[in-house]
């Protein structure tokens with residue numbers, strides 16, 4: 001309990017999936033949480049769950065691709081709660097296309113959210129955290145940021161890019177003595193709407209059950225992950241328990257990348 005007590009967290013893409021689980025986990029452990037998302041649907045339910053933990057939460061509409069919107073949501077967070085201690089750059093999109101099929105427009109769309117969004121969030125969070133003595137930035141990569149997958153050329157590139165962006169920014173902050181740590185989390189396939197959409201698209205002859213079984217088999221542990229598996233990893237990196245971890249990669253993948 002209270003592993004992030006008195007801290008203020010901002011979680012992008014917080015209305016559903018991993019972002020939802022992370023926001024509720026941080027609130028349960030004592031943080032005030034700002035959830036942001038490009039869409040509002042589902043956000044009331046997350047706020048209700050945050051309230052039930054006894055902590056405060058607010059929702060802000062936010063497109064992570066837009067620089068001015070980053071300035072606005074960070075300003076609103078600081079004016080409402082006084083500071084920003086934790087940023088989870090979780091919002092992301094997938095495009096299940098190989099290098100031959102993916103179009104330039106699809107490529108740019110994935111980069112604009114998964115890479116530009118994380119770049120802007122990291123940049124403006126550092127600016128805010130510097131003023132209040134430090135913080136922890138957690139950038140959501142993937143196993144796809146470590147190993148390649150023939151089906152996901154743009155997604156893999158974006159997740160690999162944000163992995164090394166995070167290391168560069170972590171080194172910068174450490175060397176400047178900012179007390180700001182930046183780490184990445186690398187989940188295997190987790191049972192969320194994003195993965196269910198991916199399975200539907202990949203299923204041959206519409207056989208989603210077979211596609212799911214094949215995906216599960218890629219994880220030596222024998223099943224997909226749950227959102228809380230990732231939320232616990234984020235909680236560790238958000239808390240002061242990880243005070244010596246920066247520029248690191250926390251892999252939570254049921255053994256996927258160990259093979």
Ligand SMILES: NC(=O)c1ccc[n+]([C@@H]2O[C@H](COP(=O)([O-])OP(=O)(O)OC[C@H]3O[C@@H](n4cnc5c(N)ncnc54)[C@H](O)[C@@H]3O)[C@@H](O)[C@H]2O)c1
Pocket residue numbers: 012013014015016017018019036037038039062063064065090091092093094113140141142143186187188189190191192193194195
């Ligand atoms: N589910 C998995 O298996 C898995 C594995 C590894 C990494 N990830 C990463 O974890 C993150 C969350 O994944 P998820 O499975 O919960 O996905 P999801 O699709 O369920 O949720 C993503 C959220 O991001 C929001 N979003 C999309 N574009 C946005 C934008 N431009 N601005 C603001 N918000 C935007 C969506 O509205 C949605 O609420 C993503 O970055 C994803 O790449 C997921």
